[in-house]
Amino acid sequence: KNEVEQSPQNLTAQEGEFITINCSYSVGISALHWLQQHPGGGIVSLFMLSSGKKKHGRLIATINIQEKHSSLHITASHPRDSAVYICAVGYGGSQGNLIFGKGTKLSVKP
Amino acid sequence: DVKVTQSSRYLVKRTGEKVFLECVQDMDHENMFWYRQDPGLGLRLIYFSYDVKMKEKGDIPEGYSVSREKKERFSLILESASTNQTSMYLCASSLGAVSNQPQHFGDGTRLSIL
Numbered sequence: 001k002n003e004v005e006q007s008p009q010n011l012t013a014q015e016g017e018f019i020t021i022n023c024s025y026s027v028g029i030s031a032l033h034w035l036q037q038h039p040g041g042g043i044v045s046l047f048m049l050s051s052g053k054k055k056h057g058r059l060i061a062t063i064n065i066q067e068k069h070s071s072l073h074i075t076a077s078h079p080r081d082s083a084v085y086i087c088a089v090g091y092g093g094s095q096g097n098l099i100f101g102k103g104t105k106l107s108v109k110p
Numbered sequence: 111d112v113k114v115t116q117s118s119r120y121l122v123k124r125t126g127e128k129v130f131l132e133c134v135q136d137m138d139h140e141n142m143f144w145y146r147q148d149p150g151l152g153l154r155l156i157y158f159s160y161d162v163k164m165k166e167k168g169d170i171p172e173g174y175s176v177s178r179e180k181k182e183r184f185s186l187i188l189e190s191a192s193t194n195q196t197s198m199y200l201c202a203s204s205l206g207a208v209s210n211q212p213q214h215f216g217d218g219t220r221l222s223i224l
Contacts, residue, residue, distance in 0.1 A: 030210055031210050033212065033213070035215075040217070041119075041200070041218030042215060042216070042217040042218060043200065043202075043215035043218075044215070045213060045214065045215075048210075048211075048212045050210075086152070086153070088153075090207070090210070097155055097158075097169075098155075098213070100152045100153040100154075101152065102150065102151070102152040103152060
């Protein structure tokens with residue numbers, strides 16, 4: 001069974017800091033998703049990647065397939081980045097089931 | 111942009127009631143999902159559907175059923191609500207298999223069973 005581990009569980013940063021959130025998984029996957037959940041509940045899909053690196057604005061996601069590890073980086077963090085960041089993996093042949101990490105709660109102080 | 115709409119943001123029901131949670135998506139997506147989210151446990155899949163009238167059990171289907179009569183609408187039913195079903199419920203949709211397609215989520219329904 002694929003397990004998804006995120007670290008850290010909680011993270012407090014000062015505005016402007018560079019932030020890294022890590023995600024590790026235990027078996028081969030076809031895609032890894034990074035999601036963002038703001039207070040109030042709605043979830044937004046940030047990235048889906050199966051190799052290499054993707055960038056969107058101040059957010060960068062990388063994945064190392066050999067090491068079964070992904071990182072989400074936030075450059076020049078801002079209080080509006082405060083949210084829970086969730087890693088999830090899908091594997092070949094999986095029509096419906098993503099395996100979710102428990103999330104990293106990020107708080108960025110002004 | 112894909113829009114996934116859940117019928118209620120907050121809902122309070124009583125033990126034993128039959129509860130319906132509705133979800134509608136506007137992008138002709140094949141797949142739709144119902145999750146519940148509890149502190150410390152993360153997101154857990156209750157049911158998903160990959161086509162009209164088709165459904166598959168997720169990790170925690172007990173006490174729930176679903177209905178997908180039309181492609182755009184996926185309903186979650188609590189047959190006889192119990193207090194341990196108090197939770198945040200999230201609906202999602204995707205164009206195809208989640209192994210290679212992003213999911214789009216609704217805003218969630220925070221359900222309290224008294």
